[in-house]
Amino acid sequence: MNGKTFTYSRNIRTxxxxxxxxxxxxxxxxxxxxxxxxxxxxxxxxxxxxxxGYVLFAPAIWAFMFLLWHQWDLVDLDAGNPVASASxxxxxxxxxxxxxxxxxxxxxxxxxxxIRDHWQARFFVNRFLIPTEVIEQGLQANPxxxxxxxxxxxxxxxxxxxxxxxxxxxxxxxLLTCPYFEAGFARMKISTDDLTSGLYWQRQIIDRYFKRKxxxxxxGLARDWANGYTPVLDKFGENISKSIEAGYSMFSDExxxxxxxxxxxxxxxxSRNGVALVAPVGSGKSSLVYALAETMLKGxxxxxxxxxxxxxxxxxxxxxxxxxxxxxxxxxMEEIFYDALHAQNIILFLDEAQLFMETAPxxxxxxxxxxxxxxxxxxxxxxxxxxxxxHKFSITKSALLAQLTKIDLPELNExxxxxxxxxxxxxxxxxxxxxxxxxxxxxxxxMASRYVTDKAFPAKGIDxxxxxLNYPDQGIITENxxxxxxxxxxxAKVTQxxxxxxxxxxxxxxxxxxxxxxxxxxxxxxxxALRRSRAGVRDxxxxxxxxxxxxxxxxxxxxxxxxxxxxxxxxxxxxxxLDMSEYQLATDxxxxxxATTDSxxxxxxxxxxxxxxxxxxxxxxxxxxxxxxxxxxLQMLDEGTLTDTSGRVVSFKEAIIIVTSNAGADEIRxxxxxxxxxxxxxxxxxxxxxxxKIFKPELMNRFDDIVLFRPLKPDELMQVVQIMVGNLNxxxxxxxxSVELTADALQMIVQVGYDxxxxxxxxxxxxxxxxxxxxxxxxxxxxxxxxARLTLSAADLQSGSGADSDSGY
Amino acid sequence: xxxxxxxxxxxxxxWAQVPREIRRRVNFILQFFSLKIIxxxxxxxxxxxxxxxxSTALEDRFQALIGNLVSRFIGFIIRVIFxxxxxxxxxxxxxxxVLLMIVWPALPFSPILFLYWGLL
Numbered sequence: 001m002n003g004k005t006f007t008y009s010r011n012i013r014t015x016x017x018x019x020x021x022x023x024x025x026x027x028x029x030x031x032x033x034x035x036x037x038x039x040x041x042x043x044x045x046x047x048x049x050x051x052x053g054y055v056l057f058a059p060a061i062w063a064f065m066f067l068l069w070h071q072w073d074l075v076d077l078d079a080g081n082p083v084a085s086a087s088x089x090x091x092x093x094x095x096x097x098x099x100x101x102x103x104x105x106x107x108x109x110x111x112x113x114x115i116r117d118h119w120q121a122r123f124f125v126n127r128f129l130i131p132t133e134v135i136e137q138g139l140q141a142n143p144x145x146x147x148x149x150x151x152x153x154x155x156x157x158x159x160x161x162x163x164x165x166x167x168x169x170x171x172x173x174x175l176l177t178c179p180y181f182e183a184g185f186a187r188m189k190i191s192t193d194d195l196t197s198g199l200y201w202q203r204q205i206i207d208r209y210f211k212r213k214x215x216x217x218x219x220g221l222a223r224d225w226a227n228g229y230t231p232v233l234d235k236f237g238e239n240i241s242k243s244i245e246a247g248y249s250m251f252s253d254e255x256x257x258x259x260x261x262x263x264x265x266x267x268x269x270x271s272r273n274g275v276a277l278v279a280p281v282g283s284g285k286s287s288l289v290y291a292l293a294e295t296m297l298k299g300x301x302x303x304x305x306x307x308x309x310x311x312x313x314x315x316x317x318x319x320x321x322x323x324x325x326x327x328x329x330x331x332x333m334e335e336i337f338y339d340a341l342h343a344q345n346i347i348l349f350l351d352e353a354q355l356f357m358e359t360a361p362x363x364x365x366x367x368x369x370x371x372x373x374x375x376x377x378x379x380x381x382x383x384x385x386x387x388x389x390x391h392k393f394s395i396t397k398s399a400l401l402a403q404l405t406k407i408d409l410p411e412l413n414e415x416x417x418x419x420x421x422x423x424x425x426x427x428x429x430x431x432x433x434x435x436x437x438x439x440x441x442x443x444x445x446x447m448a449s450r451y452v453t454d455k456a457f458p459a460k461g462i463d464x465x466x467x468x469l470n471y472p473d474q475g476i477i478t479e480n481x482x483x484x485x486x487x488x489x490x491x492a493k494v495t496q497x498x499x500x501x502x503x504x505x506x507x508x509x510x511x512x513x514x515x516x517x518x519x520x521x522x523x524x525x526x527x528x529a530l531r532r533s534r535a536g537v538r539d540x541x542x543x544x545x546x547x548x549x550x551x552x553x554x555x556x557x558x559x560x561x562x563x564x565x566x567x568x569x570x571x572x573x574x575x576x577x578l579d580m581s582e583y584q585l586a587t588d589x590x591x592x593x594x595a596t597t598d599s600x601x602x603x604x605x606x607x608x609x610x611x612x613x614x615x616x617x618x619x620x621x622x623x624x625x626x627x628x629x630x631x632x633x634l635q636m637l638d639e640g641t642l643t644d645t646s647g648r649v650v651s652f653k654e655a656i657i658i659v660t661s662n663a664g665a666d667e668i669r670x671x672x673x674x675x676x677x678x679x680x681x682x683x684x685x686x687x688x689x690x691x692x693k694i695f696k697p698e699l700m701n702r703f704d705d706i707v708l709f710r711p712l713k714p715d716e717l718m719q720v721v722q723i724m725v726g727n728l729n730x731x732x733x734x735x736x737x738s739v740e741l742t743a744d745a746l747q748m749i750v751q752v753g754y755d756x757x758x759x760x761x762x763x764x765x766x767x768x769x770x771x772x773x774x775x776x777x778x779x780x781x782x783x784x785x786x787x788a789r790l791t792l793s794a795a796d797l798q799s800g801s802g803a804d805s806d807s808g809y
Numbered sequence: 810x811x812x813x814x815x816x817x818x819x820x821x822x823x824w825a826q827v828p829r830e831i832r833r834r835v836n837f838i839l840q841f842f843s844l845k846i847i848x849x850x851x852x853x854x855x856x857x858x859x860x861x862x863x864s865t866a867l868e869d870r871f872q873a874l875i876g877n878l879v880s881r882f883i884g885f886i887i888r889v890i891f892x893x894x895x896x897x898x899x900x901x902x903x904x905x906x907v908l909l910m911i912v913w914p915a916l917p918f919s920p921i922l923f924l925y926w927g928l929l
Contacts (some may be wrong), residue, residue, distance in 0.1 A: 012814055012817060015810050015813075015814045016814055018810075019810075019811055019814060051926070051927060052927045052928070053927065054923040054924070054926040054927030055923065055924055055927030055928060056927075057920065057923040057927075058920030058921075058923045058924050058927075059920075061916065061919055061920050061923070062920055065815075065819070065916060065917060066815075068823070069815055069818055069819070069823065072823065072826050072830070073818050073822070073823065073826075217837075217840045217841055219840075219843055219846065220840050220841050220842055220843030220844075220846070221841065221842060221843060221891075222842065222843035222846055222847050222888065222891055223843050223846055224856075225843075225846075225847075225850065225853075225855065225856065225884065225887070225888070226846070226850035226853040226854075226856075226857065226884070227856065227857060228856055228857035228858070229856055308846075342857060343857065344857065
């Protein structure tokens with residue numbers, strides 16, 4: 001501690017604090033009403049000649065005096081900043097609402113008992129889900145010296161820029177100084193920083209809802225008398241400043257005040273005063289412009305020479321809807337700009353400025369007009385653009401961009417995002433009639449940064465928090481609500497595994513083996529990677545797992561990826577497959593990195609990954625890809641990200657990456673046929689591939705595991721056929737028909753379909769030719785009716801398929 | 810306790826606060842009536858309703874000049890009326906404030922006087 005000793009003695013402030021508590025809001029209102037009634041009644045009585053009317057003036061004057069005292073003095077007992085002046089007198093340091101309650105408390109438990117009903121104490125109880133009884137138990141079992149608590153509360157108040165020690169800072173201090181809570185907090189994942197952050201949140205609420213503020217007049221009644229009317233502009237734009245004036249919301253953005261100052265400086269310049277706000281979608285570009293409009297409306301020193309200027313947001317939709325209605329767009333824009341220029345108090349705001357700079361549906365290219373205006377007038381214009389669009393226009397509209405001063409919005413850090421989320425939590429709570437816990441706010445940041453990739457903060461955090469309102473946890477919004485929301489929207493598994501899921505995970509091998517035969521080592525390896533990921537013990541900066549599957553064609557490499565997607569991910573559609581034989585040229589690198597945001601291109605690899613981050617990424621036949629593409633693969637495996645051509649980062653951190661290759665397939669087959677065990681020659685085989693320069697060692701080292709697939713034996717192939725027949729039965733179940741093959745029929749399919757070079761793959765064709773053809777004939781001739789359970793022998797297949805007698809069987 | 814606290818404030822910081830309150834209210838009136846802006850733009854055309862000469866002909870220029878002078882005159886008249894209202898509000902506030910300052914020390918005891926007049 002800092003060696004301070006805190007003293008307490010009653011003084012005039014403590015007396016006044018008692019009086020304030022006595023005179024609650026309703027009593028004060030009643031007094032106001034009474035003073036007016038007495039005054040009016042007194043005057044009325046005097047007018048009608050009743051002298052006793054004078055008597056009524058007495059209570060009216062007393063009430064008036066008390067009201068003056070109340071308004072000018074009593075409600076302002078927390079003026080001054082004793083924390084900053086390092087006072088040690090509790091009668092000055094404690095906020096007026098608690099100074100009489102706790103000044104004389106001699107134990108930490110008494111301190112708590114004195115404030116536990118205060119909303120600021122309940123704030124910690126509710127938002128951090130710490131039961132009151134636990135706090136009492138803790139302080140009883142492990143009392144803390146009140147001096148220590150006060151010193152901590154003082155430190156916290158100073159740290160969170162509070163003028164006084166509040167019920168909130170005392171509560172946080174009690175929780176932080178009592179060793180009893182340490183283990184519980186560790187279990188609940190509550191840190192010292194979290195409690196301090198909770199105090200910041202509380203200060204925000206006090207500043208916003210409890211502090212008295214001077215009414216802002218936004219320049220007064222005659223503010224716009226010297227500025228022109230804007231009839232055309234009003235039709236095609238939205239006056240943001242007027243919306244703020246009408247009291248829609250508060251936009252002051254403490255976290256980005258420096259950017260607002262920068263914008264004011266640029267707009268105030270005598271020339272080149274166009275601004276381009278460049279930041280990813282969801283970074284809060286528009287709300288920053290709203291904050292700028294609010295600053296200018298207030299007209300104080302911060303607004304500088306821009307006091308009372310108004311921001312009008314142009315509406316591209318309304319403008320494009322006039323196309324074909326007689327007036328040319330050029331003429332309309334001239335009128336709009338004329339209005340704005342003539343009025344002399346307008347700043348134009350082009351939100352999503354790309355809508356005004358290109359010819360696409362819903363857009364309109366007026367960049368040449370904007371450029372003229374910027375060149376020839378002092379009209380301030382603010383454009384909001386994403387970095388991708390800025391990049392695009394820097395090539396196609398470089399002359400226009402040269403007229404603008406670019407401001408790159410810095411990315412918000414965790415505490416800045418938390419402040420914004422905390423701010424928005426209160427209106428969300430009142431709308432949804434629920435309560436949002438601190439852990440929900442914290443989890444929102446963590447989940448949104450990890451799983452939401454198509455937007456930036458704060459928008460993605462706000463979206464996640466809003467979604468979480470649909471998943472209340474025992475009536476309130478907790479970290480589980482947030483996880484549920486993310487799980488539902490992204491498909492990623494983030495909530496604690498349920499009993500069923502845990503069972504699935506532990507028996508993943510068995511589940512996968514229902515779809516594929518043998519390859520035990522491969523199945524085990526990927527299953528273990530998934531279990532590690534789900535248990536949270538993997539490196540979150542790299543993909544969930546990355547594997548190189550080596551082996552001949554048709555032994556189940558692709559099938560394992562597909563089985564994994566179907567079994568554990570949300571279905572086979574969550575597998576993103578890239579046939580690497582289509583990327584054999586150096587120029588194909590650009591195709592892989594095609595911009596995720598370019599709407600003119602259909603589905604692209606990176607866009608698929610960006611929209612389905614929780615997926616199985618299968619890169620087939622990697623040995624055929626160009627070496628430059630293998631370099632991309634290195635980055636993907638190492639950093640878990642790739643950057644598209646527009647500069648957007650796409651994450652692979654939630655994906656399992658499976659790379660397959662047939663390289664050395666003949667060698668594997670030869671060795672297996674020679675009776676060697678797969679495990680015995682794995683390392684030697686990988687070395688051979690590296691020595692033969694088929695794969696670079698740095699690539700091989702990046703994989704979590706390299707798994708060799710061996711050719712299937714005839715009896716395993718029979719099992720494969722049985723799985724295929726099972727799938728066929730699933731298709732037939734709609735017609736209530738099922739089919740079964742006898743042993744000789746199974747053998748026949750294996751014999752016809754097996755090709756040592758192609759593995760099990762030709763068996764699909766054999767099954768089609770013999771079984772499916774036989775069945776279709778039987779269904780069409782009416783031999784197989786709904787409810788039929790058919791057993792087909794080799795002879796049935798031979799005759800039913802219509803195969804030639806010299807087919808070899 | 811209440812009375813002691815009250816009188817300490819009334820004859821101490823309360824009395825000193827009256828001029829501050831007058832100033833605050835006057836400031837409010839100045840802002841409410843936008844007096845700073847009004848003074849700065851006293852002769853500006855009303856709502857920038859200005860005309861440009863259609864040609865360089867003397868007649869056109871003269872017409873535009875007259876139109877603009879009328880606009881400026883209308884602006885001036887409205888602003889002056891507005892300023893006058895604001896000045897009245899300020900005078901009222903200051904007079905009331907000064908009166909309050911003067912009667913302030915006697916105010917707590919004035920009810921006794923009223924009771925005396927009313928009852929006797």
